[in-house]
Amino acid sequence: MSGTAQIGVTGLAVMGRNLARNFARNGFTVAVHNRTASKTDALVGEFGGEGAFVAAHTPEEFVAALERPRRLVVMVKAGDPTDAVIQEFAPLLEEGDVIIDGGNAHFEDTRRREKELRERGVHFVGAGISGGEEGALHGPSIMPGGSAESYASLGPLLERIAAKAKDGTPCTAHIGPDGAGHFVKMVHNGIEYADMQLIAEAYDLLRRVAGYSPARIAETFRSWNTGRLDSYLIEITAEVLAHTDADTGEPFVDIVQDRAEQKGTGRWTVQIALDLGVPVSGIAEAVFARSLSGHADLREAARGLPGPSAKPLEGAQAAAFADRVEQALYASKIVSYTQGFHQIRVGSDTYGWDVDLGSVAAIWRAGCIIRAAFLDRIRAAYASRPDLLSLLSDEEFEREIGAAQDDWRAVVAESARQGVPTPGFAAALAYYDGLRADRLPAALTQGQRDFFGAHTYRRTDRKGIFHTLWGGDRSEVTGG
Ligand SMILES: NC(=O)c1ccc[n+]([C@@H]2O[C@H](COP(=O)([O-])OP(=O)(O)OC[C@H]3O[C@@H](n4cnc5c(N)ncnc54)[C@H](OP(=O)(O)O)[C@@H]3O)[C@@H](O)[C@H]2O)c1
Numbered sequence: 132m133s134g135t136a137q138i139g140v141t142g143l144a145v146m147g148r149n150l151a152r153n154f155a156r157n158g159f160t161v162a163v164h165n166r167t168a169s170k171t172d173a174l175v176g177e178f179g180g181e182g183a184f185v186a187a188h189t190p191e192e193f194v195a196a197l198e199r200p201r202r203l204v205v206m207v208k209a210g211d212p213t214d215a216v217i218q219e220f221a222p223l224l225e226e227g228d229v230i231i232d233g234g235n236a237h238f239e240d241t242r243r244r245e246k247e248l249r250e251r252g253v254h255f256v257g258a259g260i261s262g263g264e265e266g267a268l269h270g271p272s273i274m275p276g277g278s279a280e281s282y283a284s285l286g287p288l289l290e291r292i293a294a295k296a297k298d299g300t301p302c303t304a305h306i307g308p309d310g311a312g313h314f315v316k317m318v319h320n321g322i323e324y325a326d327m328q329l330i331a332e333a334y335d336l337l338r339r340v341a342g343y344s345p346a347r348i349a350e351t352f353r354s355w356n357t358g359r360l361d362s363y364l365i366e367i368t369a370e371v372l373a374h375t376d377a378d379t380g381e382p383f384v385d386i387v388q389d390r391a392e393q394k395g396t397g398r399w400t401v402q403i404a405l406d407l408g409v410p411v412s413g414i415a416e417a418v419f420a421r422s423l424s425g426h427a428d429l430r431e432a433a434r435g436l437p438g439p440s441a442k443p444l445e446g447a448q449a450a451a452f453a454d455r456v457e458q459a460l461y462a463s464k465i466v467s468y469t470q471g472f473h474q475i476r477v478g479s480d481t482y483g484w485d486v487d488l489g490s491v492a493a494i495w496r497a498g499c500i501i502r503a504a505f506l507d508r509i510r511a512a513y514a515s516r517p518d519l520l521s522l523l524s525d526e527e528f529e530r531e532i533g534a535a536q537d538d539w540r541a542v543v544a545e546s547a548r549q550g551v552p553t554p555g556f557a558a559a560l561a562y563y564d565g566l567r568a569d570r571l572p573a574a575l576t577q578g579q580r581d582f583f584g585a586h587t588y589r590r591t592d593r594k595g596i597f598h599t600l601w602g603g604d605r606s607e608v609t610g611g
Pocket residue numbers: 141142143144145146147165166167170206207208209211212215216233234235236260261262263264
């Protein structure tokens with residue numbers, strides 16, 4: 132027997148609950164279920180007036196409430212709980228039904244789950260969902276993987292509840308088979324780490340080198356937010372910096388311990404980038420900067436080490452420096468996105484996903500944490516050249532980074548001179564200079580490897596693989 136609910140949500144903590152309400156507010160009949168049944172009743176009791184909910188107290192009731200093919204969203208704790216819930220529901224499902232995991236799963240877990248369920252004839256969609264609890268309720272950015280067939284059944288519902296970009300396009304699209312959606316969500320979070328780190332470095336420079344107060348920096352960020360840096364993260368940064376602690380009257384940022392935490396998706400991005408051989412140095416520096424901040428013991432031990440203390444600039448010099456920081460931030464941001472999109476391209480090639488990079492940029496334009504006007508530029512760059520190798524090869528970005536580079540270099544040099552750490556700005560600049568170099572010292576690295584490990588090398592003037600007999604005659608031997 133088939134039920135009447137077009138979609139079901141199991142796992143009614145903050146994300147699942149808001150997602151279920153979003154479906155209901157958009158006119159869908161939603162079956163709701165939670166391991167602890169009281170949460171199901173609480174949701175329907177509190178928000179039942181927002182739309183059509185069917186409360187289910189057992190997995191059997193939940194499955195029976197869904198129309199076929201069934202679409203069942205799992206919003207439980209990532210990891211073992213997700214496997215436990217899948218194992219509980221899978222035997223109750225039929226061929227063609229769709230399980231959607233909206234949690235923050237590792238894409239390799241999603242690949243494994245998709246394969247297991249495919250063998251039972253059930254579609255498994257790993258869907259990255261970004262935007263936090265507000266996004267889940269009012270419109271997130273949704274990155275669904277899985278089969279094209281499952282998207283045909285699920286897509287129209289997701290498109291209704293997703294955020295809408297300024298041009299009205301829903302911020303969701305089929306990303307690609309099996310783990311593609313969760314992979315793209317992982318890189319999204321890595322880029323989010325890099326964006327946040329770059330903004331934090333800009334703040335630190337404005338505070339310690341330009342000598343601005345948090346309130347003045349909030350104003351600076353507000354004005355940047357009306358230009359090319361227009362984004363959710365810049366907007367909330369201004370809010371945080373303008374906030375005063377009610378108890379002490381101090382700027383809020385000064386009463387918060389300077390030890391950043393991480394949930395793991397940034398770390399996954401870097402781990403996978405290492406496996407794929409993709410240089411995501413901006414994301415890596417962001418993860419390491421958080422890690423460094425957390426080592427209170429090391430920091431305490433190093434506090435007295437020699438080095439300069441920043442001397443704030445004054446008047447027009449400070450204002451000119453602030454303008455340079457905006458250039459450095461923008462150029463470094465272009466590099467972060469270049470690295471993130473490179474990782475998605477290599478992931479897509481490695482796993483055969485055929486991800487449309489322009490479409491990824493398009494669905495990040497609203498709803499998600501990295502939403503920004505800038506993403507429409509990236510969408511346009513891939514739309515005009517779908518085979519674009521790197522964002523740095525796009526004429527517009529090339530022109531902008533060219534215009535920013537003198538200031539970018541000046542900011543990195545000044546930060547080193549004044550002893551203000553800017554690992555994100557510096558890594559981005561090193562990546563840029565590394566890519567544009569005619570020759571890299573990797574040639575010397577190859578020579579060293581051949582010397583101590585007979586690892587061989589290739590020559591610039593002849594084909595083949597070579598090894599030098601280091602020692603007496605230093606003659607060359609051609610390998611295979
Ligand atoms: N919070 C965010 O901003 C955010 C953003 C994007 C994605 N996510 C992802 O979305 C998912 C849900 O996040 P959340 O913060 O709403 O909830 P959560 O705290 O991660 O998980 C709590 C939910 O999981 C259920 N659960 C835990 N273990 C279970 C098990 N063994 N069997 C059945 N159910 C189990 C709980 O049921 P009981 O009520 O019975 O304990 C509850 O409904 C997570 O994967 C998270 O990573 C979260």
